[in-house]
Each structure stands twice: as C-alpha cells, then as structure tokens.
Amino acid sequence: MGSLASVAVPESPASLEESIARRPRFRREQGDGSHARPIERVRVSVIIPTLNEAENLPHVFSRLPDGLHEVIVVDGHSTDGTREVARALRPDVRIIEQTGRGKGNALRAGFAAATGDIIAMLDADGSTDAAELPRFVAALLNGADFVKGSRFAQGGHSSDITLSRRIGNRGLNLLVNTLYGTNYTDLCYGYNAFWARCLPYIQVDCDGFEVETLMNVRVAKAGLVVHEVPSFERERVYGESNLNAVRDGLRVLRTIGVERSSRSQRVRLSAGLRRLGID
Ligand SMILES: Nc1nc2c(ncn2[C@@H]2O[C@H](COP(=O)(O)OP(=O)(O)O)[C@@H](O)[C@H]2O)c(=O)[nH]1
Ligand SMILES: [Mg+2]
Numbered sequence: 087m088g089s090l091a092s093v094a095v096p097e098s099p100a101s102l103e104e105s106i107a108r109r110p111r112f113r114r115e116q117g118d119g120s121h122a123r124p125i126e127r128v129r130v131s132v133i134i135p136t137l138n139e140a141e142n143l144p145h146v147f148s149r150l151p152d153g154l155h156e157v158i159v160v161d162g163h164s165t166d167g168t169r170e171v172a173r174a175l176r177p178d179v180r181i182i183e184q185t186g187r188g189k190g191n192a193l194r195a196g197f198a199a200a201t202g203d204i205i206a207m208l209d210a211d212g213s214t215d216a217a218e219l220p221r222f223v224a225a226l227l228n229g230a231d232f233v234k235g236s237r238f239a240q241g242g243h244s245s246d247i248t249l250s251r252r253i254g255n256r257g258l259n260l261l262v263n264t265l266y267g268t269n270y271t272d273l274c275y276g277y278n279a280f281w282a283r284c285l286p287y288i289q290v291d292c293d294g295f296e297v298e299t300l301m302n303v304r305v306a307k308a309g310l311v312v313h314e315v316p317s318f319e320r321e322r323v324y325g326e327s328n329l330n331a332v333r334d335g336l337r338v339l340r341t342i343g344v345e346r347s348s349r350s351q352r353v354r355l356s357a358g359l360r361r362l363g364i365d
Contacts, residue, residue, distance in 0.1 A: 135160045
C-alpha cells in the first residue's frame with residue numbers, strides 16, 4: 087500500500103510557493119500564511135461518513151496509508167456498532183456524531199472539525215480505496231486546489247455503479263460542463279481531496295447525496311484549479327447503498343439549477359422547487 091511519505095512531491099517548499107505564486111488572486115484572498123508549512127509536513131485529514139458500516143470498516147481502515155494527520159468518522163447515529171468498531175480498529179480515530187441527517191450534513195460536520203492542511207473525503211463501504219490517497223495528495227502538491235476522483239477518466243473504473251446511475255451521472259455531468267464550462271468526467275463521485283483553505287469557497291449547506299455536485303459546482307464558480315485523478319470504485323463490501331437514483335438524481339438536478347442563479351433568484355427558486363416536492 088502507498089504511504090504518504092512516498093508521494094512524488096516537488097523537492098522543496100519553494101516549489102509549492104511557486105505554484106501558489108502563479109495564482110495571485112487566490113493567494114491575495116487567502117493572505118493567512120497557510121502555505122508557509124513545508125511540504126513534507128503537510129497534514130492530511132481524512133473524513134469518512136458512516137451510516138451502519140461496522141462490517142465494512144475493517145477493510146476500509148486497512149487501506150488507509152501511513153502518515154495521516156487524523157481520521158475523522160462522522161457517524162449518522164448508526165445502530166450496528168460502527169463507532170465502537172472504528173474506535174477498536176484505530177484508537178486515535180476522531181468520532182463525531184452528526185447533528186442532522188444525510189451525507190452532506192455529515193461531511194459539513196467533518197469539514198468543520200478537520201484540522202489538517204488537506205482534507206480528503208472517502209466512503210466507508212469499501213467502494214473508494216484509501217490506498218489511492220497519495221495520488222490525490224500528489225495532485226494537490228503539484229498545483230491543484232481541488233482534486234476530484236474520477237471513475238471515467240482514463241485509468242478509472244467502477245464495478246459498483248448501476249446502468250441507470252451511470253446514465254444519470256453522464257447527463258448531469260454534461261449539464262454541469264455546459265453550464266459552468268468545466269471538463270469534468272465524473273460529477274457524482276464521493277472521493278475528493280482539497281486544501282482546507284478552499285472551504286470558504288465550498289461552504290457545504292446541503293444535506294444529501296447532492297453534496298459532491300454542490301462542491302464541484304462551487305469550486306468551478308470560484309475559479310479554483312481542479313484536477314481529476316483516475317479512481318477505481320469497487321462494489322460496496324457489505325450492505326446496501328442508501329442512495330435512491332430518482333430521488334437523489336432530482337436533488338442533484340435541483341442543486342445544479344439553484345447554483346446557476348443569483349443569490350436572490352436562488353432563494354426564490356429553492357422555495358418554488360420545495361413546493362413542488364423537489365428538495
Ligand atoms: N454519516 C452519514 N453517512 C452517510 C449517510 N448516508 C450515507 N452515508 C455514508 O456515505 C457513504 C456513501 O453512501 P452509500 O450508501 O454507499 O451511497 P452510494 O455510494 O452513493 O451508493 C457511505 O460511507 C455511507 O455510510 C448519512 O445519512 N449519514
Ligand atoms: Mg457506496
């Protein structure tokens with residue numbers, strides 16, 4: 087398994103400074119010295135949302151690379167012993183109980199609690215492979231602000247996605263690329279990593295599975311540098327997906343539309359869609 091220490095990184099902190107200097111707008115807006123840390127000491131926080139994933143955690147945790155700053159499990163009131171299993175597997179794990187419901191709500195809590203320089207999010211069902219993390223971190227160290235995993239970029243693959251989800255994802259992906267001028271190949275995938283300094287541009291304020299779309303659209307709107315890396319999605323090891331293709335597809339569609347409008351339009355559109363039962 088890969089180790090974060092073995093990531094191919096620019097040789098000195100000066101290289102990172104150089105890549106930041108090429109994006110003066112971003113540096114000016116940050117202005118908080120958050121890049122002063124030498125690359126070798128960059129801290130990586132991993133956020134894992136869990137909803138009854140006790141059986142899957144041994145596999146998921148066994149794939150985590152060495153050298154992580156922290157692993158944060160955000161649990162959705164699981165009743166199968168998920169929190170206890172997480173603690174037994176990894177005594178240093180940070181466990182947070184989410185306050186609301188849904189994956190988006192859980193990730194918001196995890197992002198707020200993270201203390202690392204880089205935040206990575208992955209699933210707890212064995213679909214996303216934590217051993218791929220060094221690839222994401224390398225892309226961030228090489229100049230990306232936000233790194234999207236992609237099952238459909240060259241070298242990526244999914245043995246988990248159903249035909250209907252594949253078609254829906256492709257259509258929604260095309261819509262986002264058309265509306266926002268992006269070149270994404272995989273809109274609705276839960277494996278991403280980004281510099282913590284990007285959080286003010288992301289500000290997750292949705293609750294459900296539309297969270298990845300919201301993040302991808304907001305980083306595009308903010309003009310952040312987004313790289314995609316290929317990722318191999320496996321079938322969930324135990325249990326069943328919590329996602330409903332139609333219900334959650336509509337939520338994704340609504341998110342794309344709402345994000346497209348101005349702030350005041352957004353409030354009105356959001357209220358209108360809610361009246362139609364699309365929330
Ligand atoms: N905390 C929390 N985690 C969730 C919730 N819904 C899903 N998850 C987690 O999000 C990840 C992806 O969920 P999953 O049901 O596999 O959806 P899919 O991968 O899109 O089919 C898994 O780690 C789930 O345990 C939730 O309401 N709360
Ligand atoms: Mg899954």
